Amino acid sequence: MLKKLIVLLFVSASAPAMAHLTWIDVGEQSLGLSTGHNFPAKEITVKGEYVDSVRCVGGDGEVFGLPFNDNSIRYTYKERPANCLAILKTSQIELSPRQGAQHFDENKVDKALVNKVLKSDKFNEEYFKAAQIKPIEKDSDLYNPELAQFITLPGDASTIYVYKNGKPLAQLPVGLEYPETPVTLWSRTDASGKVTLLLQPKSKALLRALITEEKGSAYKSQFLSVILEPR
Numbered sequence: 001m002l003k004k005l006i007v008l009l010f011v012s013a014s015a016p017a018m019a020h021l022t023w024i025d026v027g028e029q030s031l032g033l034s035t036g037h038n039f040p041a042k043e044i045t046v047k048g049e050y051v052d053s054v055r056c057v058g059g060d061g062e063v064f065g066l067p068f069n070d071n072s073i074r075y076t077y078k079e080r081p082a083n084c085l086a087i088l089k090t091s092q093i094e095l096s097p098r099q100g101a102q103h104f105d106e107n108k109v110d111k112a113l114v115n116k117v118l119k120s121d122k123f124n125e126e127y128f129k130a131a132q133i134k135p136i137e138k139d140s141d142l143y144n145p146e147l148a149q150f151i152t153l154p155g156d157a158s159t160i161y162v163y164k165n166g167k168p169l170a171q172l173p174v175g176l177e178y179p180e181t182p183v184t185l186w187s188r189t190d191a192s193g194k195v196t197l198l199l200q201p202k203s204k205a206l207l208r209a210l211i212t213e214e215k216g217s218a219y220k221s222q223f224l225s226v227i228l229e230p231r
Contacts, residue, residue: 020035020036020037020043020044021035021036021037021039021177021206021208021225022034022035022046022088022129022131022223022225023039023040023131023206023225023227024084024086024131024132024133024225024227025040025042026080026081026084026133026227027080028080029076029077029078029080030074030075030076030077031054031066031074031075031077031084031086031133032045032046032073032074032075033045033046033051033086033088033131034046038177038179039177039179039205039206040179040204040206045073046073046088047070047071047072047073048068048069048070048071048072048073048075049070049071050088050089051068051072051086051087051088051089052087052088052089052090052128053065053086053087054066054068054075054084054085054086054087055084055085055142056077056081056082056083056084056085056142057081057082057083057084057140057141057142058079058081058082059079059081059082061141063141063142064077066084081133082134083132083133083134083136083142084132084133084142085130085131085132085136085142085144085149086130086131086132087128087129087130087147088128088129088130089128090126090127090128091126091127091128092124092125092126092127093123093124093125093126093127094122094123094124095123095125096122096123097117097118097119097120097121097122097123098118099123100117100120100123100125101114101115101117101118101123104117104210104212107173107175107209107210107212108173108175108186108210109173109210109212113212113214113219120217123219124217124218124219125218125219125220125221126215126218126219126220126221127220127221127222127223128221128222128223129222129223129224129225130147130148130149130222130223130224130225131224131225131226132149132150132224132225132226132227133226133227134226134227134229135149135150135151135152135157135160135226136149136150136151136152137151137152137153137154137157138151138152138153138154138161138163139154145163145164145165145166146164146165147164147222147224148162148163148164148169148209148211148222148224149162149163149164149224150162150195150207150224150226151163159194159195160194160195160207160226161189161192161193161194161195162174162189162193162195162209162224163193164211167193168189168191168192168193168194169189169193169211170189170190170191170192170193171188171189171190171191172188172189172193172209172211173186173187173188173209173210174186174187174188174189174195174207174208174209175207175208175209176197176198176199176201176205176206176207176228177205177206177207177208178199178201178203178205178206179203179204179205180201180202180203181199185197185198185199186198195207200231201228201230202230203230204227204228204229204230205227205228206225206226206227206228207225207226207228208223208224208225209223209224209225210222210223210224211224
């Protein structure tokens, strides 16, 4: 279901649409979906009316969905889950070509697409967000091959990859949002979809990416994030 989000969620006077990051803020009895420009500083809590689903896996391996309504800002559970995947509703975004190009450029989308947007008459994008607490093991219950996801491979929980449609996403720009650094640290996945970090965070950090493809004269994009805990 396509739904336009309120302007405050994506647009501000000082930043283009989609400059906001979104991540899962997990607690002992509930989680929230936080949005902001600088992780982990929360500017907006995403309400249930903009959420498509929140699925979790417990420590016992059982998968369950979290109930919520349009006014929900916290999503409750009996025990803290091992991992969760939250998906926001798809939106149709309309921007000026300048705003669209800036949005793509800030997410390190291919320069050819950035230049193509600048030369266009308008910018239309079908857009949604997905957020994970942890990387999801490939072929596990939270793994969804139709989505782009930060994953691990069976037997190797320490290496992070980005997969979509069951295949690795090579040369994908991945940003590391680390409170100890003033800028996003960008790197690219290798041919196997493996993520290489420019530094190993010593406190909680966020990995984010934007996966974009052309869809006729418009674009289809997915924002993706996962929390990194210090090792």
